[in-house]
Amino acid sequence: MQKLTAIGFDADDTLWQNEQFFRLTEERFADLLRDHAGPDHLAERLLEAERRNLGHYGFGIKAFMLSMIETAIDVTDGKVPASIIREIIDAGQEMLAHPIELLPHAREAVELAAISYRVILITKGDLLDQERKLAQSGLGDMFDGVEIVSDKKPQTYVDIFTRHGSGPESAMMVGNSMKSDVRPAIDAGGWGVFVPHGMTWALEHADAPEGHPRFHELADLGEFAALLQQFQGKSSA
Structure with missing residues (x-):
């Protein structure tokens, strides 16, 4: 692996x-x-x-x-x-102008990832607004890179994980959008981790890649630590 x-x-x-x-x-x-x-x-x-x-x-x-x-x-x-x-x-x-509201376990998940891995924020949206939200979140110092992109396609992940790591094959993308976060990251050769949110924009819906060896789904970010333990256990075996 x-x-x-x-x-x-x-x-x-x-x-x-x-x-x-x-x-x-x-x-x-x-x-x-x-x-x-x-x-x-x-x-x-x-x-x-x-x-x-x-x-x-x-x-x-x-x-x-x-x-x-x-x-x-x-x-x-x-x-x-x-x-x-x-x-x-x-x-x-x-x-x-609305204040940021962190989701449960978000800070702990990013902090945990930052201990052993390069951590990158990869988000779509307006540049000024995303920069504002990141600054208010208090998470900014934990990221090794921040990528605010116009869209998320497989090539987007190839480019980002090549710049910030050793390529998509050794990278994981965590997000709530099957269309933008999970499927294109897997298509790029990486792992895709789906963390569903109670509300998801209709244009972000897509079918899950059920059965794909690089697809994982978590109930929430509280399960992220256990997923990382699986990866660390497999890589050291």
Whole structure:
């Protein structure tokens, strides 16, 4: 078994809360437009806009704000009041200023990994917002590298784990997204560790690579120590 040398951690909804703030803002958005569209229809239109705009705006709160504004214009046939646009912008700015809430066992997991491995934060999203969240998290000094990327593809992990370690074959990626954290890391030749979150954005869903020897699933990061013990036991056997 190839020795594990580097561990990547996703940020949003793996180390700290994120999606719950998007959900709360969507509820506020639905209330603002209740006279123009039902909540389910509005949610569908918003998701369509987000999917359509990924290539233009990428991921993160600012992209979400722009998709909400576009959806508001569309469902009102261009008649959305400026006051509603203002409230959408205010809601987005509140999200950008929201304090970080670390998830249970996040600090312990990163601290444990940092003892024996190179540890890299690998996250998508807006550069300024992700830097802000990392600074507020108190975890920044534990990482050997921070990679804020436009998307997560197999080549992304090849490049990152080559820069920060001995290649993807000796690296592990830990995250809550099967689509972005687990499957592409495995496709790159590494290990993928799925840590589910109660809320996951619809565009991050994908089938699990069941039965793949490099796939692991944890109930939460409280089980991470036991997983590392397995790796350390196998590498020393």
